[in-house]
Amino acid sequence: MFLETEDKLRQTVWEVVHRTPIFDIHTHIYDARFGDLLLWGIDEVLTYHYLVAEVFRYDPMDQQHFYEHLDYQKFYAMPKRKQADLIWAKVFLEHSPVSEAARGVLTTLGLLGMDPRDRNLNLYREYFEAKTAEEHINTVFHVANIEGVIMTNDPFDDKERPVWESGQVGDKRFHAALRLDGLLNNWGEAHTILKSWGYNVKDKLDKTTVAEVNRFLNEWIDRMDPLYMAVSLPPTFDAFDKSDRAKLIHKCILPVSRDRHRPFAMMIGVKKLTNPGLAVAGDSVGKATIEVVERLCLENQKNKFLVTMLSRENQHELCIAARKFNNLLPFGCWWYLNDPMTIDEMTRMRLELLGLSFIPQHSDARVLDQLLYKWAHSRWLIALVLQDKYSDLHRTGWRVTETEIERDVSYLFGGAFKHFLGA
Ligand code: FIX
Ligand code: ZN
Numbered sequence: 001m002f003l004e005t006e007d008k009l010r011q012t013v014w015e016v017v018h019r020t021p022i023f024d025i026h027t028h029i030y031d032a033r034f035g036d037l038l039l040w041g042i043d044e045v046l047t048y049h050y051l052v053a054e055v056f057r058y059d060p061m062d063q064q065h066f067y068e069h070l071d072y073q074k075f076y077a078m079p080k081r082k083q084a085d086l087i088w089a090k091v092f093l094e095h096s097p098v099s100e101a102a103r104g105v106l107t108t109l110g111l112l113g114m115d116p117r118d119r120n121l122n123l124y125r126e127y128f129e130a131k132t133a134e135e136h137i138n139t140v141f142h143v144a145n146i147e148g149v150i151m152t153n154d155p156f157d158d159k160e161r162p163v164w165e166s167g168q169v170g171d172k173r174f175h176a177a178l179r180l181d182g183l184l185n186n187w188g189e190a191h192t193i194l195k196s197w198g199y200n201v202k203d204k205l206d207k208t209t210v211a212e213v214n215r216f217l218n219e220w221i222d223r224m225d226p227l228y229m230a231v232s233l234p235p236t237f238d239a240f241d242k243s244d245r246a247k248l249i250h251k252c253i254l255p256v257s258r259d260r261h262r263p264f265a266m267m268i269g270v271k272k273l274t275n276p277g278l279a280v281a282g283d284s285v286g287k288a289t290i291e292v293v294e295r296l297c298l299e300n301q302k303n304k305f306l307v308t309m310l311s312r313e314n315q316h317e318l319c320i321a322a323r324k325f326n327n328l329l330p331f332g333c334w335w336y337l338n339d340p341m342t343i344d345e346m347t348r349m350r351l352e353l354l355g356l357s358f359i360p361q362h363s364d365a366r367v368l369d370q371l372l373y374k375w376a377h378s379r380w381l382i383a384l385v386l387q388d389k390y391s392d393l394h395r396t397g398w399r400v401t402e403t404e405i406e407r408d409v410s411y412l413f414g415g416a417f418k419h420f421l422g423a
Contacts (some may be wrong), residue, residue: 002399009394010387016405017383021147022375023414025306025331026230026265026362028152029371031171032133034163040136040368041128042121045108046084048367049281050101051091056278058090072277088121100339104373111143111372136368141173144371147414149363150175150227155220156182156193164223177265178226180253183213185231187244205244210251217256227421228306229257230265235286235311237268239296258303261422266293267334269310285310285336290317297325304420308334308362315346319353329420331359338364338374340381347385356411382412 003009030038052075075083091102106116114124128136140146153176155161183190191209194201199212217229239246249264257264274284293307305328309318315337322328330350333343343361350358360382363374386409390400411419 002401003405004399006391006394009390009400012402013387013390013405013409014383016402016409017379017386019145020406020409020413021145023147023417024149024363024365024371024375025227025359025414025417026152026177026308026364027149027371028364028366029149029174029368030151030160031174032137033168033170034160037159037163038133038137038368039366040133040140042105042109042124042369043080043084044367045105045369046087047080048101048370049279050099051087051105052083052281053278054099054101055087055090058095072279076279085121093119100377104370104377107373107376108369111376112139112369137171137173140368140371144375146173146371146375148173148175149365149371150177152177152179152230153224153226154179154182155216156190164220176224176226178217178220178224178229178262180229180231183216184245184248184253185233187248205247205251213248213252214256217252218260221256221260221262226262228263228265229253230267230306232267232270233288234271235269235288237266237288237292239292254300254303258300263304263306263329263420265306265308265331267308267310268293269314270335287311287313290314290321293318293328294321294324297321297328301325301327303327305329306331306359306420308332310334310336312337312342312345315342316349319350319358322354322358326357329357329359329416330354331417332362332364333360333378334362335364338378340377343378343381344385347382348388351385351389356408357416358412359417360412 003012032038056072056075075086078086091097091099092105097103097106109116109124112127114127118124131139151174153160153164155164155178182193188203191201191203194212194216197216199216201209201212205213220226221229239249253264256262268288269285271284271286273279273282275282288309288311293305296303297305305325307318307328308331309315318330322330332338333346337343337346338361347360350360361375361378363371363378365371365374390405393400
């Protein structure tokens, strides 16, 4: 039955967006078999690297507050609980927590049934201390209405690798992504590590080395069953220069990606450690070159590319590139774009240029609890944009049914990705 009035239409869009399960295609969380690699709880939420960068904006060198002169080393040497105390004091109590990352902490507390008005950090800590990781995973997935997540899985991570090698069976809601920064962005070190693992590789990417890298990739695909292979790349990324990275992409990643039907996800535009002292909080952003993406898609039409770009200035041209190449699927409002202003702008742009053939969001959650706020905020924003887009349709005389809205929203929230995989 068609939704005849605009009010009913907008209300239905709002409800459907808020009740449709999400398949979150990029996160940094882990299922419980990975132990303390899975971060959760209020102290992890407060010491999220977004908030670490922000606490240094409110210079804790203010002696009136008896904080010792804090520098990056001193901060990171503090116990996480103390780091969280400092962030809570500076970012939440001494200044209103209006930033997206700060507001997200309060949304998270509220969705877990705590009252942000208490402002009592130790009371919040008691809530988490009473839970196990498995219980909390179930709570968060239920409250956030998450169908599944894709992790970021790095064979070069010494803590993570043994879990995969143990063959333990994981939580079916957690899917793997084979992350290749260690291989592609530092071949000088990677080839010595691969050699120590028994792969017959050398620095020069000769035939044997290429074959051995492909063996490495296939063995990890067999072990992880990743839904895609991914890498983060600098703004200067060029897949056609003479670099080891370019050669590895063309000789190894693209052939294996095609043969094993695992898309290649390129996350482009991150300037690593612009401020090294901030460590994981120290990465910045730069505008990348869309022609590299366009040429890869043109010259590898049997390959599938998932692409997200970190610079706001790259977004419109990424949409246009996606209009030219159906083997290119843009995804998410990544990192510094995961804010109301840019989520709104990018989602409108993508709907107007790509219809529903894109992935509007991923959470990038590093802490389990962040699934709650990142998706609550994004559902709200995506619903507002979709209300306007369906209203625009309504004004043409076109009418939609609730079932069609459900179909469209579940396509955006996981269907487009699964369709792209050929699932
Ligand atoms: O490369 C990535 O997967 C980035 O998302 C992370 O490195 C980044 O620190 C992050 O978590 C951004 O939200
Ligand atoms: Zn990420």
